[in-house]
Amino acid sequence: MHATSDLLKESLDTATLECWQRERTATPVRAFAVRLHAAGLSLRETEAILRLLGINRSFQAIWQWVHRLSDSLPDPPKAKPRRVAVDETAVKINGEQSWLYAAIDLDTKLILDIALFSRHGTDPAAAFLRAVTEKHDCSEAVFLTDAFGYRTAIFRLGLNGQVDYTDRNLIEKWFQTFKMRVDRFHHSWVGSRLSVRQWLAVFVHYYNCQRPHQALNDRTPA
Numbered sequence: 651m652h653a654t655s656d657l658l659k660e661s662l663d664t665a666t667l668e669c670w671q672r673e674r675t676a677t678p679v680r681a682f683a684v685r686l687h688a689a690g691l692s693l694r695e696t697e698a699i700l701r702l703l704g705i706n707r708s709f710q711a712i713w714q715w716v717h718r719l720s721d722s723l724p725d726p727p728k729a730k731p732r733r734v735a736v737d738e739t740a741v742k743i744n745g746e747q748s749w750l751y752a753a754i755d756l757d758t759k760l761i762l763d764i765a766l767f768s769r770h771g772t773d774p775a776a777a778f779l780r781a782v783t784e785k786h787d788c789s790e791a792v793f794l795t796d797a798f799g800y801r802t803a804i805f806r807l808g809l810n811g812q813v814d815y816t817d818r819n820l821i822e823k824w825f826q827t828f829k830m831r832v833d834r835f836h837h838s839w840v841g842s843r844l845s846v847r848q849w850l851a852v853f854v855h856y857y858n859c860q861r862p863h864q865a866l867n868d869r870t871p872a
Contacts (some may be wrong), residue, residue: 679705680715684852685860687716716852726762726858727791727872730787731755734762735794738770739825742838743775744848749852751778754821756794759863760871761824761854762786766847776803783807796819828853 686696693709693736700707738749745755749770753762763782767774770815782788793804794814804811830854839846862868 651713652747675705675707675711682711683707683712683745684716685856687712687805687849687852718846725758728786728855729755729758729762730789731760731762731791732757733794733817734782734788734791735784735814736775736800737796737818737821737825738767738775739829740770741766741846743843744840745838749774750825752821752824753782754777754824756817756820758871759820761858764850764854766843766850770799770803772799775799776806779803779807779809783809792814796850818835824857827857 682699683696685697691699693712695711696712697707700712701830728759734753735756736751736753740749741748741750749767750764751767751770751774752764754760755762762770762777762787765774765778767778779793788809788835791810792813793800794817795801795804795811796815796818797813800811803814859870859872862870
């Protein structure tokens with residue numbers, strides 16, 4: 651019940667988002683449903699919980715709420731990080747392996763960017779790092795990476811980077827949190843790559859703007 655109470659409170663905090671105006675379902679209900687889905691429940695499980703609360707909405711309607719929210723979410727707040735941990739993890743989409751890249755500000759715990767690629771290596775790493783530097787002021791940042799594919803990419807872009815296997819563990823822990831919250835990524839996501847990107851946008855917004863972080867005295871990274 652405590653976890654449900656927290657989700658309801660977070661839902662009320664986002665009840666004024668413009669993308670949820672002029673809907674026949676109350677905004678806190680839609681926000682609550684999206685947060686349940688972002689916490690790892692399937693659409694049908696979310697539909698069942700709403701039904702227990704006396705709210706009859708189809709899982710298709712819930713998916714539309716998720717889509718509308720992800721389409722309206724802004725990029726993470728512009729940051730000027732000093733230390734950025736970068737890594738990638740393998741995920742399966744419709745049985746085929748893809749690679750999810752992510753970058754996190756080690757000081758604020760803010761997820762700076764994420765991107766989905768069909769392969770990994772120097773070229774995807776360079777494309778991802780370029781996107782991070784276009785969204786944030788990385789003029790003083792040191793990029794902490796493992797050795798795979800990144801040293802060449804960092805050199806190609808003229809960035810400051812170093813191989814690190816200790817401090818950059820934070821990004822690996824974030825991937826663990828991500829996969830625990832989204833059980834389907836333990837196996838294989840069934841659906842389009844667009845649906846994966848939309849869901850990722852919702853989850854990153856939840857992590858940056860709604861989820862309290864113990865290392866930040868229960869504040870959010872944003």
